[in-house]
Amino acid sequence: MSTRLQEQVGLITDALEKSPESGASCLVESMSPAEISRVIESLPGDLRTPLWLQLPRLKKGEVLLELQGGLRKSLIKQTDEKELIACLSVMQMDELADLDDDLPMSVVNAMVKAMDVHRRERYERVKLYPDDVAGGLMDVDATAVRADVTFKAVLRYLRRLRQREGSLPEHLDSLMVIDRHNRFMGILPLSHLVSYDLSTIVGEVMSPDVVGITPLTPNTEVARIFEDHDLMSAPVMDDKGYLLGRITVDDVINVMRDQADREILGRAGLDQHEDMFAPVINSSVRRAVWLGINLLTAFLAAWVIGLFEGSIEKMVALAVLMPVVASMGGVAGSQTLTLVTRGMALDQISRRNIWKLAAHELTIGALNGLFWAGVVAAIAYYWFNDLMLGLVFGAAMLIVIFTGALVGTFIPLILKRMGIDPALAGGVVLTTATDAIGFFAFLGLATVMLF
Amino acid sequence: MSTRLQEQVGLITDALEKSPESGASCLVESMSPAEISRVIESLPGDLRTPLWLQLPRLKKGEVLLELQGGLRKSLIKQTDEKELIACLSVMQMDELADLDDDLPMSVVNAMVKAMDVHRRERYERVKLYPDDVAGGLMDVDATAVRADVTFKAVLRYLRRLRQREGSLPEHLDSLMVIDRHNRFMGILPLSHLVSYDLSTIVGEVMSPDVVGITPLTPNTEVARIFEDHDLMSAPVMDDKGYLLGRITVDDVINVMRDQADREILGRAGLDQHEDMFAPVINSSVRRAVWLGINLLTAFLAAWVIGLFEGSIEKMVALAVLMPVVASMGGVAGSQTLTLVTRGMALDQISRRNIWKLAAHELTIGALNGLFWAGVVAAIAYYWFNDLMLGLVFGAAMLIVIFTGALVGTFIPLILKRMGIDPALAGGVVLTTATDAIGFFAFLGLATVMLF
Numbered sequence: 043m044s045t046r047l048q049e050q051v052g053l054i055t056d057a058l059e060k061s062p063e064s065g066a067s068c069l070v071e072s073m074s075p076a077e078i079s080r081v082i083e084s085l086p087g088d089l090r091t092p093l094w095l096q097l098p099r100l101k102k103g104e105v106l107l108e109l110q111g112g113l114r115k116s117l118i119k120q121t122d123e124k125e126l127i128a129c130l131s132v133m134q135m136d137e138l139a140d141l142d143d144d145l146p147m148s149v150v151n152a153m154v155k156a157m158d159v160h161r162r163e164r165y166e167r168v169k170l171y172p173d174d175v176a177g178g179l180m181d182v183d184a185t186a187v188r189a190d191v192t193f194k195a196v197l198r199y200l201r202r203l204r205q206r207e208g209s210l211p212e213h214l215d216s217l218m219v220i221d222r223h224n225r226f227m228g229i230l231p232l233s234h235l236v237s238y239d240l241s242t243i244v245g246e247v248m249s250p251d252v253v254g255i256t257p258l259t260p261n262t263e264v265a266r267i268f269e270d271h272d273l274m275s276a277p278v279m280d281d282k283g284y285l286l287g288r289i290t291v292d293d294v295i296n297v298m299r300d301q302a303d304r305e306i307l308g309r310a311g312l313d314q315h316e317d318m319f320a321p322v323i324n325s326s327v328r329r330a331v332w333l334g335i336n337l338l339t340a341f342l343a344a345w346v347i348g349l350f351e352g353s354i355e356k357m358v359a360l361a362v363l364m365p366v367v368a369s370m371g372g373v374a375g376s377q378t379l380t381l382v383t384r385g386m387a388l389d390q391i392s393r394r395n396i397w398k399l400a401a402h403e404l405t406i407g408a409l410n411g412l413f414w415a416g417v418v419a420a421i422a423y424y425w426f427n428d429l430m431l432g433l434v435f436g437a438a439m440l441i442v443i444f445t446g447a448l449v450g451t452f453i454p455l456i457l458k459r460m461g462i463d464p465a466l467a468g469g470v471v472l473t474t475a476t477d478a479i480g481f482f483a484f485l486g487l488a489t490v491m492l493f
Numbered sequence: 494m495s496t497r498l499q500e501q502v503g504l505i506t507d508a509l510e511k512s513p514e515s516g517a518s519c520l521v522e523s524m525s526p527a528e529i530s531r532v533i534e535s536l537p538g539d540l541r542t543p544l545w546l547q548l549p550r551l552k553k554g555e556v557l558l559e560l561q562g563g564l565r566k567s568l569i570k571q572t573d574e575k576e577l578i579a580c581l582s583v584m585q586m587d588e589l590a591d592l593d594d595d596l597p598m599s600v601v602n603a604m605v606k607a608m609d610v611h612r613r614e615r616y617e618r619v620k621l622y623p624d625d626v627a628g629g630l631m632d633v634d635a636t637a638v639r640a641d642v643t644f645k646a647v648l649r650y651l652r653r654l655r656q657r658e659g660s661l662p663e664h665l666d667s668l669m670v671i672d673r674h675n676r677f678m679g680i681l682p683l684s685h686l687v688s689y690d691l692s693t694i695v696g697e698v699m700s701p702d703v704v705g706i707t708p709l710t711p712n713t714e715v716a717r718i719f720e721d722h723d724l725m726s727a728p729v730m731d732d733k734g735y736l737l738g739r740i741t742v743d744d745v746i747n748v749m750r751d752q753a754d755r756e757i758l759g760r761a762g763l764d765q766h767e768d769m770f771a772p773v774i775n776s777s778v779r780r781a782v783w784l785g786i787n788l789l790t791a792f793l794a795a796w797v798i799g800l801f802e803g804s805i806e807k808m809v810a811l812a813v814l815m816p817v818v819a820s821m822g823g824v825a826g827s828q829t830l831t832l833v834t835r836g837m838a839l840d841q842i843s844r845r846n847i848w849k850l851a852a853h854e855l856t857i858g859a860l861n862g863l864f865w866a867g868v869v870a871a872i873a874y875y876w877f878n879d880l881m882l883g884l885v886f887g888a889a890m891l892i893v894i895f896t897g898a899l900v901g902t903f904i905p906l907i908l909k910r911m912g913i914d915p916a917l918a919g920g921v922v923l924t925t926a927t928d929a930i931g932f933f934a935f936l937g938l939a940t941v942m943l944f
Binding site: 047048051052055072074076077080083084085086196197200201203204210212213214215231232233235236237238239252268269270271272273274291292294295296298299301302303305306307309310311312316318319322323325326329330332333336337339340341343344347348351354355358359360361362363364365366368369370373374376377379380381384385388389390391392394395398399402405406409410413414417418421443477481 | 498499502503506523525527528531534535536537647648651652654655661663664665666682683684686687688689690703719720721722723724725742743745746747749750752753754756757758760761762763767769770773774776777780781783784787788790791792794795798799802805806809810811812813814815816817819820821824825827828830831832835836839840841842843845846849850853856857860861864865868869872894928932
């Protein structure tokens, strides 16, 4: 791991601690907005605002965009409205649209009011769609040319466009080709434009679009399409074929990172935008919710154990061994759960193969169940010198590993049918089930067989 | 989620089941190699080979590259050597280098022998570096131009290059600018080339490189750099500034996906390349390893419980409540662990802020510990009508949630120092610790206070 960022954080911390008003700004000059946002997130609470206030206006908007939700809101609150408007007015429309839920209404209104007709129309087009679909991701400034013109005319057009706007749009690797009704026809890679004769007609060498992203295609699906086709950019069009905008791969990378963060943090009950140095009270309350859910499930397991108090009283070894059963069921189940959840995310599981997959997982469950049943039966027998206890322990182990596989296969399918994301909720549901089943199987079998 | 792929899998399954020799190949014609590989992975074992054998030669190499490790090896084994060589000879050098650990030596030797001097030299340059650093990721075919030429000369050069090679390299969004010693000087975006006058000199408008990727920069760091700077491609150069190659964003997307897969599957003890329909025996053995590790840790917890058999015998309620304590400690600890592990991956944790972070987490642990201690003490009191038991249960809850935060903060730091990836091993180590601490605190306190 690079420590370049850590060194920068160290230098900036020193500068800020020495004199909050100055010094740090030149340290962030060469950094990208994403890097600056990571620096701000790494700083403890009291140094964040001084650094934020020193950032150059040109970068503040994009830094806000990269910051985690809670921190973004708090820095917006600490910024003068006029300053905010000045920072945001240089942003692209799709970026602004991602940000404006966190902005004060008065700022949004002032900004919309100040836009010229052209910009306002583009802004409203982006705002039509939520953030988690292609429409919210796309840039409406797609550079488009007609199919019936020559490369010479295209180059002349691009030169004029650059002179007028100062530069061409960011991340331009290809041009969109349209007919005279603004209907999408194909894509013209810039690498064609620089390597064919000037007399070439656009329509002769353009490539057709094969991926068909509409404004309502979910972000995760857009990411998958970019990955499958190694795309750098792609057109977004409506179902009649009219070109609406363009998505570039840098947006897709953000989607992928968000998706991974959401899944990894979500499994621990953390918000995707959890901030390392959020105010302690806020963090405590957010985490308490997850602890509360877990407490309910833990008491459910405790209640199952409570059913067998009499048996435990007669044989304390049961209390010693019971967590082992529950834990092994949880691990076996989570292996299956993880595999099935991932297969679903990759769109690889359907009615065509779910039964074969279930059979595969249950066979593995049966094999591992039998193997570990034998192992633990032997251990329990030697530990407590009680053959029947060993047999009951082994049988419970077989049951819980096998049902772990069963439950792990079907929980994600059921959760998805219910509209719940299995990547987030699957683990809790699974553990609740395997704990209850494990305790019940072991203590129940013991009650029947041993006394 | 799209079901387009699922429909395709359905159609292909039907075609293969009807007649293994034909029909399916036209269904995959319009699919990208990545999509085809996902289709193959979705098919049960007996249909995979028939589909593989029907794939067009041009696509087979790239499909292999996208497939999961075990499946890739098995399909290579089922392919005639001559056919393999024909498929692979159309691949790029960096792709071939990623694949050749899985190829039979005789195939690799035959291919290297058949290469012309130019290709062999490029192949050997890529092979110098392992797969998990920039050198293994880069394409050595970077298109470079000199800084002192005009745009007109560059365009002439690119036209000739296209005529000679048939096309320009894939994903060409910019050219590398070098001096006459092949030393890197800057980047010329194609969007400049198409929007400035033909008389422009390359050196006047090129952008300097700011990111500095060397062949030994780790893949994960490369991904971070692309993300931070919204790059589409970047040069790789040695420490003397000589241009070695070029990394494009599609490679980076694969790195990000692999990283996320590795983390999510690794937490359940699954291999990154786990195949849904791998032979049952192979899957069982691989998963048994993780179950075995878990069994050891579970028996450690059982041993702790065993120390207090006498107390449990006197009061069975202890056995009923003890899993609740361990479970809450595990959840609280994993929240902290996840946050710290992620901060480390983002390079946001250093000696500068680790103590502030620890203080933050411990305060949260103390607050949530106190809160839930009160809640569970009340529940236990009402359930078992025993005030002292409630107090002991609450005290143990406070201890385990607080130590969960403590352990969750430092485990990832210690594991990383030991060279172990905390994202993979952190969870097991944490659960082992919180289980042992939870059982010990609760049963130990009970033994001292209640009898």
